[in-house]
Amino acid sequence: MTPLLEIRDLAKTFRMSGKSGAKPGRLKAVAGVNLQIAAGETLGLVGESGCGKSTLGKLILGLTPADKGEVLYRGTDLMRLSARQLRPYRRQMQMIFQDPFSSLNPRMTVGETLAEPLIIHRLCAAIDRQKRVEELLNQVGLDAAAASRYPHEFSGGQRQRISIARALAVEPELIIADEPVSALDLSVQAQILNLMREIQQQHKLSYLFIAHDLAVVEHVSDRVAVMYLGKIVETAPADELYRQPRHPYTEALLAAIPQPDPSLAGRPAPLKGEIPSPLNPPSGCSFHPRCPYATEICHRQEPELRNLGSNRQTACHHSDRVGQNISQIP
Numbered sequence: 001m002t003p004l005l006e007i008r009d010l011a012k013t014f015r016m017s018g019k020s021g022a023k024p025g026r027l028k029a030v031a032g033v034n035l036q037i038a039a040g041e042t043l044g045l046v047g048e049s050g051c052g053k054s055t056l057g058k059l060i061l062g063l064t065p066a067d068k069g070e071v072l073y074r075g076t077d078l079m080r081l082s083a084r085q086l087r088p089y090r091r092q093m094q095m096i097f098q099d100p101f102s103s104l105n106p107r108m109t110v111g112e113t114l115a116e117p118l119i120i121h122r123l124c125a126a127i128d129r130q131k132r133v134e135e136l137l138n139q140v141g142l143d144a145a146a147a148s149r150y151p152h153e154f155s156g157g158q159r160q161r162i163s164i165a166r167a168l169a170v171e172p173e174l175i176i177a178d179e180p181v182s183a184l185d186l187s188v189q190a191q192i193l194n195l196m197r198e199i200q201q202q203h204k205l206s207y208l209f210i211a212h213d214l215a216v217v218e219h220v221s222d223r224v225a226v227m228y229l230g231k232i233v234e235t236a237p238a239d240e241l242y243r244q245p246r247h248p249y250t251e252a253l254l255a256a257i258p259q260p261d262p263s264l265a266g267r268p269a270p271l272k273g274e275i276p277s278p279l280n281p282p283s284g285c286s287f288h289p290r291c292p293y294a295t296e297i298c299h300r301q302e303p304e305l306r307n308l309g310s311n312r313q314t315a316c317h318h319s320d321r322v323g324q325n326i327s328q329i330p
Helices: 053-061 083-092 110-120 126-139 142-148 156-168 186-203 213-220 238-243 248-255 297-302
Strands: 005-016 025-037 042-046 066-071 094-097 172-177 206-210 223-228 230-235 306-309 311-314
Touching: 005 053, 025 053, 025 230, 025 238, 042 053, 042 213, 053 094, 053 206, 083 094, 094 156, 110 126, 110 142, 110 156, 126 156, 142 186, 156 186, 172 186, 186 213, 213 238, 213 306, 223 238, 223 248, 230 238, 230 248
Parallel strands: 042 206, 042 223, 094 172, 172 206
Antiparallel strands: 005 025, 005 066, 223 230, 230 311, 306 311
16 A cells, blocks of 8 residues: 655755854765655654754655655655645645744734635635634634734644644645644643644544654654654554664663653663764764664664564664563553
8 A cells, every 4th residue: 555655765964064163064964764654644753852853844845955865645756846746735744833933923813824825725715714714723622713813812732723723724634743742831732632633533634743752752653763863763653662662772762751660670771972963973873872782783884774574663783682671661
């Protein structure tokens, strides 16, 4: 079966100017990523800040031009299309940004914000536009009176509901949610996550859910992809990955989740050292300077992302040694 979205060898490098006397360089933000998302699926994308998650989301939507690779939407390579040819596909893929305040135009009312995509894509007549805006607000739990107000008049959670309504306006098939709840209070996070799940079921949406909070990702995802220094190092069904990771970086991320009893035996040791600079990545496996399983082959040979069966992949020379202690953690 053809996936809804398939990414092949997608890459992006930024040239750094070398300000303040620093040497100019090339930063590999995304380094040959391969991913698939099925219709109706939620794929969680996790990793440390700066690993390239948000850049990957923008590359998929064409908000940032890629250096190479393919973005296949229902088998069509979007990177080969002209701006005119791409227009109908833009309707099918929408984004929810991390900061619900900066992503909304402060000079436009909520009604104008929600009507704008309807006008651009010519989705309804002018006479029906107000009714459609009210329907969208109702879907995300806001009163129709919100249409006449401005973004600064709402709380953070309400603004994110407006952002979700804007994404839904064009009736997309795929939504890329870039840290959609990280700027919100915990109680509000739960409300937004539950809303996103309800909307997914109602509209049969697919999500690429980008986050660094593994508890949130576990709650919403069918599968999880783990990203480190611009590369995917592991993908697996969510329940399998959380039960038994097969990459040492995933194991370390799971071990870092706060536990009620910090004295529990059997927990993997915390990672040592800092994430390497993407301007000067290590040779071989990019994780080897911090990896407790690293051997000589890890220093000189980069592992390929290989299939392990059961719809999971990992890029590790020693995947058979990883994850033995995670199952002991309640």
